[in-house]
Amino acid sequence: MLITVEGADGTGKSTQAKLLSEWLKSKNILHILTKEPGGATKECQKIRELLLNPENNISPRAEFFLYLADRAEHVEKCIIPALNKKQWVISDRYIDSTKVYQGIGRGLGIGNIEEMIKFASFGVEPDLTFIMDADTESVLSRAKKSNVEFKGGDRMERENFDFHNKLRFGFLELAKTHERYRVLDATKSIEEIHEQVRQVFKNLLGKNFI
Ligand code: TYD
Numbered sequence: 178m179l180i181t182v183e184g185a186d187g188t189g190k191s192t193q194a195k196l197l198s199e200w201l202k203s204k205n206i207l208h209i210l211t212k213e214p215g216g217a218t219k220e221c222q223k224i225r226e227l228l229l230n231p232e233n234n235i236s237p238r239a240e241f242f243l244y245l246a247d248r249a250e251h252v253e254k255c256i257i258p259a260l261n262k263k264q265w266v267i268s269d270r271y272i273d274s275t276k277v278y279q280g281i282g283r284g285l286g287i288g289n290i291e292e293m294i295k296f297a298s299f300g301v302e303p304d305l306t307f308i309m310d311a312d313t314e315s316v317l318s319r320a321k322k323s324n325v326e327f328k329g330g331d332r333m334e335r336e337n338f339d340f341h342n343k344l345r346f347g348f349l350e351l352a353k354t355h356e357r358y359r360v361l362d363a364t365k366s367i368e369e370i371h372e373q374v375r376q377v378f379k380n381l382l383g384k385n386f387i
Contacts, residue, residue, distance in 0.1 A: 178304045178305065179260065179266045179271075179303045179304050180266065180267045180304065180306070181267075181270070181303040181306045182194045182267065182268070182269050182270070182307045182309065183271070183274055183277075183306055183308050184309030184310060184311075184348060185309075185317075185341055186333065187311075187323070188309035189309055190270070190307075191212070192367055193361070193371060194210060194269045195210065196367070196371045196374070197374055198210040200371070201267075207265065208259075208264050208265035208266065208267060209255065209265075209266055209267070211251070211256070213247060213248060213251055213274065214229075214244060214247040214270075215247065216269070217251040217254050217255045218250055218254060220250060221247050221250050221251065228240065228243050228244065229332050229333065230331070231327055231332045231335055235332075237283035237285060241275070241283070241290065241293075244275050244278075245293060245297035246297075248271075248294075248298055249299075252297070252301055257299065268303075271303060271306075272294050272302070272303070273306060273308075273351055276291070277344050278333065278344060281343055281344065282336070282347070304357060305357055305359070306358050307360075307361055307374065308349070310345065310348065310360050310362060313338060313342045313345050314338075316363070317338065
């Protein structure tokens, strides 16, 4: 099973991905916890630095292809090998981030980039996607302040309010297009959200799973 956690910056995706991983571990479900960009290899970490360092100035199409380069490495070297070993994969961001950030946020158009996203990801689609949703006002400043990697926020977080608000509604629109999406209210407490995540697995896989 490939599970992805998506949403705008500062919505607590990484915390929920980690809690899900700990819970699966307690149930002896073999899995990997991974992330984009930069989760796969040291080369991917270089791409991450290129993409997120606010000193860099990258045009929207170049940015798009850098995210896809990171993805291609991630899928080939991490995700497919894990799935082949019958391990589950939890990825903190994946294809839906590209659709929303580059397709909607940067205005490249989801329709124009979908095929290229598919090519870069070897056609590997998530089975289940959690979308963390919260009002942009409350999460954006928190994201910038709490960024320890890039003080004052990374290159994406420094985009203006309207950009980030477009992302929020972009994710909500995307969530309507397929049954694999589950929208979670990211303003709730960490424990409440995690409980909702568990509930989703219970509903999908039956009561015995819990
Ligand atoms: P990161 O610090 O890894 O994640 P987060 O802010 O969620 O803790 O930052 C990754 C940034 O890259 C984030 O702003 C989203 C953006 N991004 C894209 O624009 N396109 C993509 O395809 C991916 C995977 C991420």
